[in-house]
Amino acid sequence: MxxxxxxxxxxxxxxxxxxxxxxxxxxxxxxxxIFAENAAFIENFGDFCEKYGIRSILQGAFYSFPSQEEKWAFFSRMYMYFLENEExxxxxxxxxxxxxxxxxxxxxxxxxxxxxxxxxxxxxxxxxxxxxRKLQCSNSCHDDIYSGDHVLREMAQKQQNGKVPSDLIPQCPKCGGPMQMHVEVDRNFLxxxxxxxxxxxxxxxxxxxxxxxxxxxxxxxxxxxxxxxxxxxxxxxxxxxxxxxxxxxxxxxxxxxxxxxxxxxxxxxxxxxxxxxxxx
Missing domain, CATH: 3.40.50.1220 (TPP-binding domain)
Known part of the structure; x- marks a missing residue:
């Protein structure tokens, strides 16, 4: 070797x-x-596993959550899992x-x-x-990409019972519609x-x-x-x-x-x- x-x-x-x-x-x-239902997943996402049956980060990224508050609870938690200590x-x-x-x-x-x-x-x-770390408009009304560090960290820190406060949910600055993380989980990816x-x-x-x-x-x-x-x-x-x-x-x-x-x-x-x- x-x-x-x-x-x-x-x-x-x-x-x-x-x-x-x-x-x-x-x-x-x-x-x-992102594929495993391991100890790290249970520690960070155990409540999502229990409530929705989500068994991996990848499954959660593609999951159709019933509300924006719940969707952003997951994605902001995912952000923190990857980047909490920036290590x-x-x-x-x-x-x-x-x-x-x-x-x-x-x-x-x-x-x-x-x-x-x-x-x-x-x-x-x-x-x-x-x-x-990036956000985009879910409606693809324009093709600007935005830094999400501040809002994602704040949503992760202030969420309760698997939901983020409604007033923290990011909205498109141009069309007022919903935003999403700039990762390829659907056809809206810019x-x-x-x-x-x-x-x-x-x-x-x-x-x-x-x-x-x-x-x-x-x-x-x-x-x-x-x-x-x-x-x-x-x-x-x-x-x-x-x-x-x-x-x-x-x-x-x-x-x-x-x-x-x-x-x-x-x-x-x-x-x-x-x-x-x-x-x-």
Whole structure:
């Protein structure tokens, strides 16, 4: 295994460009599991489980709550679960330490806002399913995205009996309609100008890396997340100087076509990143 770690570190150090693709497996390795009915979920959302039968954060995010007061009780609590102390996991800290001096770009389906907290530049970050710190108009009457930190924290702190005070519920400043968290839970999700700019920056990064030593570092991306996995594999297949590195626990898949230019490590991502930083 030491030889594999050394090979990964060598590829990262030699790379002209690094594209990081991250999904839920990375968050899970840091202790944030949106799929699980675990102790952390019961501690933070146990009343929602008891009242509505919600058994995971993901299920709650897609749940049709009977009122805005109850909906925002859940989403503001979710915000606090991710960001209460504005701390990031050792996995995120080690990932940043590994690439901070490199020419990197991050594409992620995670909405917990932890990449910026860890130090990653927002200009080098494409959160294609949104960010739990942001709000948008539910009616999509315009495409501005708003900071939600203040109101989300206040709703979380002042909610009682699974409801937030009605006067705290955010309303669209233009149409007066309901707001929602800017995460992709329905068809109302806005691909606003900042979303489009991040997408364009990602595409431009890939184009600029053409022909150079490129590492595609995939972290915790399950096979079903083809929005990250498929492009990474295609780029590796088409770029002769590209290396595909995938870290995941219990699920490593490398097609034969790119096997000679790929490295897979099956294990706890947090532990693997810690080992890589230690070797560095």
């Amino acid at each position: 030491k030889e594999t770690y050394a090979a990964v570190l060598r590829k990262i150090e030699e790379a002209d460009s690094i594209v990081i693709g991250a999904s839920n497996g990375l968050a899970i390795s840091g202790g944030y599991n 990031v996991s050792p996995a995120m800290k080690n990932l940043y330490e590994l690439v901070k001096d490199k020419n990197y770009f991050v594409i992620t389906s995670n909405t917990d806002a932890h990449f910026e907290l860890a130090g990653f530049s927002k200009e080098r970050l494409f959160e294609f399913e949104g960010n739990c 691909r606003d100008p900042s979303w489009q700019a991040s997408y364009d920056a990602y595409q431009n990064f890939i184009k600029t890396a053409h022909g150079k030593k490129l590492v595609l570092l995939e972290l915790g991306v399950g096979f079903r997340n083809q929005l990250i996995k498929a492009p990474f594999m295609n780029i590796t297949n088409n770029e002769e100087n590209a290396t595909y590195i995938t870290l995941n626990k219990g699920e490593i898949y490398i097609p034969q076509e790119i096997a000679s230019r790929s490295i897979g490590i099956d294990g706890d991502i947090s532990a693997v990143l810690a080992q890589l930083v230690q070797l560095k």
